Amino acid sequence: MIRPHLRARYVPGVAAGLVVVAALAWAAAEWLSSRPYLDGAEARPPVAALAPVLAAVLVSVTLAGADEELERSTARPWRAIRLAHVLVGTTVSAAALALTGLWEPARYGAYELARNTVAAMGMVTVATALAGAARAWAPVIAYTGAAYLAAPKPVIAGTAWWTWPVQPASAPGAWWAAAAWFAAGLVLYARNGARPTADRDA
Amino acid sequence: MGRVVRIDVRRGIAPLAALIVLGVTFAVLVTETEMWAGRWSALAGYLRILMIVLVPLALAAGAWQGGRERRRRLGELLATTSLPPWRRLTAAWAPVATGVVGGFLLAGGVVAVPVALVATYSGGGWWWLVVVGVIALGAAVAAGLAIGTVLPWRLTAPVLGLAGYVVMGAVTYARDSRVWLSPALDDAAEASVLPLGDHVAQAAWFAAIGATALAVVASRRRWPALVPAAVAVVAGAVLVSGPADRWRDDAAAREPVCAGTEPRVCAGREVAFVLDDFQAYAGRTLTVYAGIEGIPDTVGAVTAYRPALGDDAAVVSVRPYLTWRGTLAPTGEYEADLETDLRYGVLPNRWCYDGEDPREADAVWTAADVAVRWNGTDLVGEVANVMDDDGSIFWFGGVGADPAVAALAERLRALPDAARYDWMERYLVAGEACDPAALDALLDELR
Known part of the structure; x- marks a missing residue:
């Protein structure tokens, strides 16, 4: 059952896409941190903010099957x-x-990513x-762009609850915000699944 | 076609696009009120800075609309209608463009109300910045629509949006005139204007890109796209052939408007709406230096430029303290305080030293930090905003943290009045000359 489930949700293609995203993130971070007029590792906030969004948007493709309502009519522990789907997708x-x-x-590297x-x-x-x-995809792309632009520069820890995309790893508020979003998503999605829509996407 | 567009404006993705653009525009504007409060040109410039976020969103919205026929599996059905492709494409573009531009203008219009209530200067052709921004958004929707039509995949819209962020961000790293190919301003210069020709060239560039994108996918032939493509090439060539810095000082906006004496308080015409507030703060704060020979008798309030007040005048940036209503708040971002800024602002530049010797730099900084506490009153804020010689603002922290400075300031305060005034007057001379040796000698007197 697992293999058809994964294939129906384009997981192999998304996994390949994640490899590409990781390669692009690495290349972009290398380019930014090697610019002589920028500040080495500290020049990587754009990568730390955008690469996770692209990865999450990719994984979102797997969060619904071709026919959600039909799937739910089956006797499976959805x-x-x-x-498990969200936990594995997020971990990977x-x-x-x-x-x-x-x-x-810890300077806009692995921790922030x-x-x-x-x-x-x-x-x-x-x-x-x-x-x-x-x-x-729409809310996370719009939110990240707005937070990146509106965040105080240099960033201040007091705004971490909403400027988490650009906060350093040392800001506890950003970790709490991330945990809150993840918990909310986990609960809502595990309980309700993807909302069925009229679109037929592939 | 008008009926189709009206229906799509209400029921398609246009309302969602409008809502997202409205929300993003408004959210960013209200978090950075000091960047536009009370000034038309600053508001228009900030709306163009926002393009770094809005253009990618417009691209994504256009691409989403472009993939609609495939998502709804309407391609074959629509192909049987007599509507020519260009009309179908225009009917698909217009609602999304209306939504995106509508959301942008509505958010801008809301914050324009408090600006209109206090603005003291409306010249400088600021509306051109908004007009070109609107054209750029329409062009972005068209480009997204064309790409979404050619690549009608589910991930086209989000990937295009994120790619838009990357490209728009990368352009801001350019150090040459290519930055003018982007609709997003990296930083809108305060009290400055762009020449009309640059606005027109940018408008032509964006409009031609949008028209080219629509023409490429709307026509089975390629030649209809040639004319707008040629216009885009010419406009793009004009834009990249000029200098990187095209802002011109707006003399009328910078013209000082002054009030009072002891100290005489001035503000550039564009920020003259803060004059009363600033006079109250400056009059109260600068009594700290009363009686010292050589203290500037004119203090100018500006945003981020050097005003025409003469070399003897002190200049303080009030931008970090501007509220959305155009008043001054005593405490600004990063907990900086206007009183601290004023007290540093009227003294010689703490950052004048450009040598390599850390001991000399320390002497210049320490002398300034002692002088600012000369009569024992401590600073309100731990952080100060200062303006460098080219009008840029930067902030520094820890102005109240160093116990060694506090000890020296205490010894200065303990001197007899005549000696204290004499020390300060010699500090003003040495500080203006940025003479580390003389400043170190002054500190030695206190050690």
Whole structure:
């Protein structure tokens, strides 16, 4: 049953996409940190903010099957399956991105990449449960762009609850925000699944 | 076609696109009120800075609309209608463009109300920045629609949106005139104007890109796209052929408007709406230096530029303290305090030293930190905003943290009045000359 489930949700293609995202994240971080007019590892916030969003958007493709309502009519433990799906998807995405940021991991490297992947996955799963998997990309992309632009520069810890995409690993508020988003997404998605929509996406 | 567009505006993705653009625009504007409060040109410039987020969202919205026929499996059905492809494409573009531009203008319009209530300067052709921004958003929707039509996949829209962020962000790293190919301003210069020709070239560039994108996918032939493509090439060539820095000082916006004496308080015309507030703060704060020969008798309030007040005037940036209503708040971002800024602002530049010797730099900084506490009153804020010689603002922290400075300031305060005034007057001379040896000698008197 597992193999058809994964294939029906395009998991092999998404896994290949995650490898590409990780490679792009590594290349972008290398380019930024090697610019002579930038500040080495500290120049990587754009990667730490955007790469997790791209990974989460990719994983969102797997959060709904071709016909959600038909799937739910089958006698399967869907809540447990959904729970495991999100946990595995998040762990694999966060690990793939974190591996690209092992150099100076606490300066917009592995730690921030992992934390932001958890948060972005939380936003994506919340959106999937409320608006459907096909549209789950919109809130996280809009939010990350707005937070990146509006965050005080240099960042201040007091705003970490909403500026988590650009916060350093040392800001506890950003970790709590990521945990809150992830918990909300996990609960909503495990309980309700993806909201069925009229779109037929592939 | 108007009826189709109206229906799509209400029921398609246009309302969602409008809501997202409205929310993002409004959210960013209200978190950085000091960047636009009370100034038309600053508001227009900040709306263009926002393009770094809005253009990718417009691209994604356009791409989502472009993939709609495939998602709803309407391609074959629509192919049987007599509507020519260009009309179908225009009917698909117009609602999304209306939603995106509507959300942008509505958010801008809401924050324009408090600006209109206090603005003291409305010149400088600021509306061109908004017009070009609107054209850029429409072009982004068109480009997204074209890409979404050609690549009608589920991930086209989000990947295009994220790619838009990357490209727009990468352009800001360019150090040459290619930055003018982007609709997003890296930093809108305060009290400055762009020449009309640059606005027109940018408008032509974005409009031609949008028209080219629509023409490529709307026509079975390629030649209809040639004309807008040629316009885009010419406009793009014009934009990259000029200098990187095209902002011109707006003399009328910077013209000082002054009030009072002892100290005489001035503000650039564009920020003259804070003059009353600033006069109250400056008058109260600068009594700290009363009686010292050589203290500037004119203090200018600006945002981020050097005003035409003469070399003897002190200049303080009030931008970090501007509220959305155009008043001054005593405490700004990063817990900086206007009183601290004022007290540093009227003294010689603490950051004048550009040598390599750390001991000399320390002497210059320490002398300034002691002088600012000369009569024993401590600083309110731990952080100060200062303006460098080219008008850029930067902030520094820990101004109240060093016990060694506090001990020296205490010894200065313990001197007889005549000696204290004399020390300060010699500090002003040495500080203006940025003479580390003289400043170190002054500190030695206190050690």
